[in-house]
Amino acid sequence: MSRVTIDADDIRASLSRQTFMQVLGAEPVAISPGSVVLELPFRDDLCQQNGFLHAGVITSIADSACGYAALTLMDPGSDVLSVEFKVNMLEPAIGERFRAIGTVVRSGRTLTVCSGEVVALTDGKPDKQVALMQATMIARSPRTG
Amino acid sequence: MSRVTIDADDIRASLSRQTFMQVLGAEPVAISPGSVVLELPFRDDLCQQNGFLHAGVITSIADSACGYAALTLMDPGSDVLSVEFKVNMLEPAIGERFRAIGTVVRSGRTLTVCSGEVVALTDGKPDKQVALMQATMIARSPRTG
């Protein structure tokens, strides 16, 4: 596709406005057309009652990864909002670091469907898959707001 | 039902071990059999790129409300984990305060299905529904761990 889409700097700029990603300590590690990867170090204050990362934390980084993956294929000037997502928690979220990979499955003019995956990393390498997301994102064009 | 289930103090004790709820500033405001309500004040550091509460924050409090609603109907000594959930974002999450209401739809020996709702409050009153969740929770018995 030679179609002009949003570039990685714009994605990074928008992500930096997500104050919640900073509270979580999540940062982008890879941005390419149709795919965004975020990483998050484990922290004791992001847990549920058993000391696993809270399902909401896992979901948050998967949602941002999917949303920005969708945005990479949208027209310059567009913005993206989450319509809905569904997440299965596959394993207790224990680990040193967590990687959320958002991938576009189908990119439409209005709606984009993404698949998200969160893996726990040990020594920087994927150790186990902790969550699987299926998400629908919507484009907000620069004009329609 | 005169069946003995977990009491509200145990729910509150478990919730207080969810360190992430403290980071979010979420607190229980009502606990009864089959229902748990949490509230969260709006904060600028919990937002996405447009200054709305991040969908992950909304999801986190809905998940905890649903999980603990499920736990209220489980055997004493049980614990609860999220199997999966699906959330629709209905309106931009703007407001002074947000209330997540978790309600048990069907309580089984192993699995519990819950419905979750998040509403924005203005002057302490429900103003608009911002999210709807449908969630599956699983009981971990004191023995099976």
Place this chain on the structure above:
Amino acid sequence: MSRVTIDADDIRASLSRQTFMQVLGAEPVAISPGSVVLELPFRDDLCQQNGFLHAGVITSIADSACGYAALTLMDPGSDVLSVEFKVNMLEPAIGERFRAIGTVVRSGRTLTVCSGEVVALTDGKPDKQVALMQATMIARSPRTG
């Protein structure tokens, strides 16, 4: 709302073009703004391996009920398509007759979020809830196709 929307006859006409509803034996029993109810008699040839109605049958009538509930609030001439849905099966689908109730939760210009419920009927009365759906529908306007 005094806004002009699609009338019940148009809903009925569109439903009658859903050939699959005829194969299932599903018929509308109530149509009002924001709500559509379909019913289906139990049949041995619509089952899964244990003799319960197949989850796909339950889902099909819930999907049509939700889709047409969404259409009741759309502009005249619009059509509706399912974007996505999530269904929890709550009880084995055994019974004489099944009722699917689709209800609009939030109606937007493009997207409509619906809640669907399927109940088993005994002697014509609701006996137990067998499934719960949360669905997203999209409007296709007469012009955009």
Place this chain on the structure above:
Amino acid sequence: MSRVTIDADDIRASLSRQTFMQVLGAEPVAISPGSVVLELPFRDDLCQQNGFLHAGVITSIADSACGYAALTLMDPGSDVLSVEFKVNMLEPAIGERFRAIGTVVRSGRTLTVCSGEVVALTDGKPDKQVALMQATMIARSPRTG
């Protein structure tokens, strides 16, 4: 894994008891550990109002493919039930033939998470992806029933 699981003949036998698959004309084309593939020819009487296969038909074959994929990894004598699933419709379901591929993502003692995909076939070859499913299945052991 040298663990003994259900064999393909038992899967086929259970599938043949799903009367609804026969009504749809769906048949297994591949069964291997962790994966089941079903196919269905297009038929005019399985459609929604625009002449596309009804989303419920697509969902039905994806659900059966996922459920039996889960069953392939369960203990001999087990049965499987759908707990819940979520489906995104990606493209209008037009085509000559449809293939549903159910794949196990995580296999647990009680719960199995599957990914399902439905593709339209043209001249027997995958032409486009029409739906994506994420599903949770539960094992019923021969004893617990």
